[in-house]
Amino acid sequence: MRNELIPDEAAEAAFDWLHANVDAIAEARAQRIYLTEYRKVLKARIMKEHDDEAIGAQERDAYASPRYEEHLHGLRIAVERDERLQFLKETYFAKIEAWRTAAANRRAQI
Numbered sequence: 001m002r003n004e005l006i007p008d009e010a011a012e013a014a015f016d017w018l019h020a021n022v023d024a025i026a027e028a029r030a031q032r033i034y035l036t037e038y039r040k041v042l043k044a045r046i047m048k049e050h051d052d053e054a055i056g057a058q059e060r061d062a063y064a065s066p067r068y069e070e071h072l073h074g075l076r077i078a079v080e081r082d083e084r085l086q087f088l089k090e091t092y093f094a095k096i097e098a099w100r101t102a103a104a105n106r107r108a109q110i
Contacts, residue, residue, distance in 0.1 A: 011099035014092040025089055028082040035075040042071050 046065045047058035062068055 005102040006095060006099035008099070011096055014095045014099075018089065018092050021085065021089075025085045028078070028085050032075075032078040032082040035071070035078050039068075039071060039075065042068060 043059075043062045046062035046068060047055075050058045050061045053061070
């Protein structure tokens with residue numbers, strides 16, 4: 001008797017996807033965290049280039065810098081990739097959990 005809600009093949013495919021994408025998921029999270037933290041380093045470096053100005057002006061110049069804007073664009077891409085992979089991961093985990101529940105229910109009916 002097959003699991004009517006989630007076929008065994010779908011659960012196996014979910015396991016396979018998770019196994020095949022573990023490195024990509026970890027890399028995406030690491031890149032997102034790195035770029036989030038590096039934003040502070042970049043801001044400080046740009047501010048240091050304007051250390052003859054008041055702190056407020058240094059900060060304004062840092063935020064207005066094309067380098068800072070480019071960094072934020074890269075961070076946006078990293079966040080999007082990380083979120084997409086996290087969503088897919090959660091989807092596959094949910095599919096596996098639904099398969100487990102259905103399999104347990106099926107066993108209880110026997």
